[in-house]
Amino acid sequence: MNKGILTVVSGFSGAGKGTLMKRLIEKYDNYALSISATTRQSRPREMHGKDYFFQSIEEFEQMIAEDQLIEHANYVGNYYGTPRAYVEEQLNTGKDVILEIELQGALKVKEKIPDTLLLFVTPPNAKNLMKRLTDRGTEGTAAIKARMKRAGEEAVYMDRYDYLVINDDLETCVEQIHQIIQDEHFKVFRNINFIEKIKDELKAF
Amino acid sequence: MNKGILTVVSGFSGAGKGTLMKRLIEKYDNYALSISATTRQSRPREMHGKDYFFQSIEEFEQMIAEDQLIEHANYVGNYYGTPRAYVEEQLNTGKDVILEIELQGALKVKEKIPDTLLLFVTPPNAKNLMKRLTDRGTEGTAAIKARMKRAGEEAVYMDRYDYLVINDDLETCVEQIHQIIQDEHFKVFRNINFIEKIKDELKAF
Numbered sequence A, B: 001m002n003k004g005i006l007t008v009v010s011g012f013s014g015a016g017k018g019t020l021m022k023r024l025i026e027k028y029d030n031y032a033l034s035i036s037a038t039t040r041q042s043r044p045r046e047m048h049g050k051d052y053f054f055q056s057i058e059e060f061e062q063m064i065a066e067d068q069l070i071e072h073a074n075y076v077g078n079y080y081g082t083p084r085a086y087v088e089e090q091l092n093t094g095k096d097v098i099l100e101i102e103l104q105g106a107l108k109v110k111e112k113i114p115d116t117l118l119l120f121v122t123p124p125n126a127k128n129l130m131k132r133l134t135d136r137g138t139e140g141t142a143a144i145k146a147r148m149k150r151a152g153e154e155a156v157y158m159d160r161y162d163y164l165v166i167n168d169d170l171e172t173c174v175e176q177i178h179q180i181i182q183d184e185h186f187k188v189f190r191n192i193n194f195i196e197k198i199k200d201e202l203k204a205f
Helices: A017-027 A055-064 A085-093 A102-112 A126-136 A141-155 A170-182 A190-201 B017-029 B059-064 B084-092 B101-112 B126-136 B142-154 B170-186 B192-203
Strands: A004-011 A030-032 A036-038 A050-053 A069-075 A080-082 A096-100 A117-122 A163-166 B006-011 B032-033 B036-038 B051-055 B067-075 B078-083 B094-101 B118-124 B165-168
Touching: A004 A017, A004 A170, A004 B051, A017 A030, A017 A096, A017 A170, A030 A085, A030 B192, A036 A055, A055 A069, A055 A080, A069 A085, A069 A102, A085 A096, A096 A102, A096 A170, A102 B017, A117 A170, A117 B192, A126 A141, A141 B192, A163 A170, A163 B142, A170 B170, A190 B126, A190 B142, B006 B017, B006 B101, B017 B032, B017 B094, B017 B170, B059 B067, B059 B078, B059 B084, B067 B084, B067 B101, B078 B084, B084 B094, B094 B101, B126 B142, B165 B170
Parallel strands: A004 A096, A004 A117, A030 A096, A036 A050, A117 A163, B006 B094, B006 B118, B032 B094, B036 B051, B118 B165
Antiparallel strands: A036 A080, A069 A080, B036 B078, B067 B078
């Protein structure tokens, strides 16, 4: 069995990444979502080992020291990171692992694990992003404006990704993401074993 | 409209490339097969501008001199080559152009046009290739043995390709080729216009 593909999905806040990933996992059983480690308090209904690996600051800092995290960051006083062990474990059983993380983390992962596939999810245009953020109805004008500004800053790094996926229609977009990841299995550098095998067989003639 | 994708399809003799391409073109209308120029005599029922562009040696050598061919080679005294104009014309109308050429030519095309997608079609194993060649019933044991030996020599260059497609079942293989080429449209470097546009839009916020 071939190893799974590690895919990092990033995109502007409000681009619909969460919904896309939920639908992708629901629809196909070859995917595993990476579970982040965090030092923040768990919220009601959040489960250790499902939503997050909840850890103490000491535990988390030990993981950093022992290079057990593919990437990590600190937001408003709490650590968040991607435990390498869980990702490796899933990849080795042939699962395609999805990491939904922001830009800085994504580029760090690509640096550490160069065969990572980087997907960037974007709405069809800025107006559509604005509408999505407004329709959520959870934030005021100032917060939305700040998110739009942040999107503009992040857009500068879009060309560091491998593929661009435009989230116009949910189902179409889920299919595109699925196809891109599945096609990745046919990349020559992921099929070195097959190539070596057929080379050996052909030598016999 | 985005430009089409230029795809070079190569593979061992007997891997079924011809049948695959025929089926692909039959099934989807976004493809154009590149038409080769040649100095060899036309055969009955071959049409100029459909099967080949038939040319005199003088015409062909002038095309070489004027860099009008993406690649060319000489087999048993006849020139064969890929006219750049026809390929560019099709790509500019948004067609995905397929070039079915052998390894040496494929690598030359990639050198001249770096965003070319290189696909290598292979049977699932050497035994299957042998069976395919035998089942065609057109060649004797010695000729088949020579093709198998040649396949062994070509296999060394498989890792220069982008994707490996295993031709086990025709329809499955056609779908894989189609998906790989269509996904290529989502590559970030092929969507620079979109990226620049959304960057500009976001600046307005």
